[in-house]
Amino acid sequence: MGCDGGTIPKRHELVKGPKKVEKVDKDAELVAQWNYCTLSQEILRRPIVACELGRLYNKDAVIEFLLDKSSEKALGKAASHIKSIKNVTELKLSDNPAWEGDKGNTKGDKHDDLQRARFICPVVGLEMNGRHRFCFLRSCGCVFSERALKEIKAEVCHTCGAAFQEDDVIVLNGTKEDVEMLKKRMEERRLKVKLGKKAKKPKVAESVSKPDASEEFPGPSKGMTGKPEETGLDSKEKKSSTAHKIPATNGSSSGKVGKPPCGATKRSIAESEESEAYKSLFTTHSSAKRSKEESAHWVTHTSYCF
Template sequence: MGCDGGTIPKRHELVKGPRKIEKVDKNAELVAQWYYCTLSQEKLSRPIVACELGRLYNKDAIIEFLLDKSSEKAVLEAASHIKSIKNVIELNLTDNPAWTGDKGNTKGDKYDDIQSARFICPVVGLEMNGRHRFCFLRNCGCVFSERALKEIKTETCHKCAVPFQEDDVIVLNGTKEDVEVLKTRMEDRRLKSKLGKKPKKPKAAETIVKSDVVEDSPGPSNVNTGKDATSINSGEKRNIAFCKGTAVEGSTLPASGKDGKNAPGPLKRPATNKEEKSEAYKSIFTSHSSAKRSKDQSSNWITHTAYYF
């Protein structure tokens, strides 16, 4: 049973027992929740938004997630409840004056203080590093520690004086019980907003209603003003005069009735108009003798071969 070199294996090396549950480092978990975006896993940078379940995101990551319409988009559990930009609230955070960030550790050879956070509570001064419970107000987005809201009870925001209710307080990165409570509130709120909206009429019904209104109401075309009446009368007079002029010239009217029995015949010029015309009047027409030319005055004919004859 020995191996090379005369070594003897032990029991724990040959028999594999049940796997031990890997414990997540608490400090690493707090850093991932409070310093990094839940969706893109990048460092939180302003503008920072939070959903109705109390998770922190970068606003750019949320916008990219909503604009991505491809079928290959992986819908993560952390963003499955976000359907539009209205489902997130931009946070009004207070900077920590004692926070230096990554400026003091440019070479990576210095100790990073996890207790130091970028943002603090503006009332109590607690740092938002995950050691203390923080909340934000859904109406204005201001962030406070839970201790400040409990010790100083008020119905308006401590920072911007916007009124709020108890349901408007959302815990950031809360426990499973907190998430369940926030989820039920979110569903109730969305259901009320859907029921509160007025049902939209279909387009077909709107067109039918509009057409009925137009038919019932007298339109401007049915009412004629004095100017319209005068223009119509003048037009009728012109038509009558035109018909008379064509009748005088000897034009024929279309037949009316069956077989043209009732149709009037060609209108002849009255005898009064048959008067002898002057020579000047007759010289206008080509049938007059002055318009005729002799063979000497007429030009030569040209054939398609362009030869003169």
């Protein structure tokens, strides 16, 4: 059983044994998590955002994912919990002054230091390379190491001074236990928001269904506005004038207008027993009589008359 050239095959070449489990390089995994976008697998560049589970994304990749929901992508499962742009927080990162980027290794003759990171903790100075646990605050988006939270305990952000609670602290690229805990918090938070919206809807419906007090008890109409004294006088005068002008017929109850009898004498209004306000409406009243000096003349002496 020889091959060409007189070689003898060995057992491991002829018999196929169980496949060895491939081990993932820890350094490569850390570089992929902390330097590349979880959704688009591109290098992280500002603006960088993080979801409620502590994963890092490029903001433009998240926007494209939300706009292009029709396309089914394999990487879209990692961002299936992101329903809107409000579910992510833009991060405020501190640059590492010792970071050179790709400028120092243009020729390829220099060793790449995987421990060197682009960003650092602004409080302690630890590099954000995955070797140390980092977290961010949902309230303000500031990023710092977990050691800074433990060593300097405060209820205010160390960088911007904004107040925060324990639920606002989210671990970046945490373990499976951290992700499960953050997922429970996310579901509870979203459930509270839904219940709050449902509680507001019936209140708004009640306020719309109840009419205003002005509609239930409408005030006086615009046509009825005016002084009560004037309306009272007008009504009295109208009644008295109708009583004088339209006398009733001989015992007729039908209310039809009839002519006065032939032997009836006309009485002057000045001699009648009506009120002075009623008499002042006629020209026979003393207030209507004016002298020639008080009365106006139709001739006007102006320059146009000459």
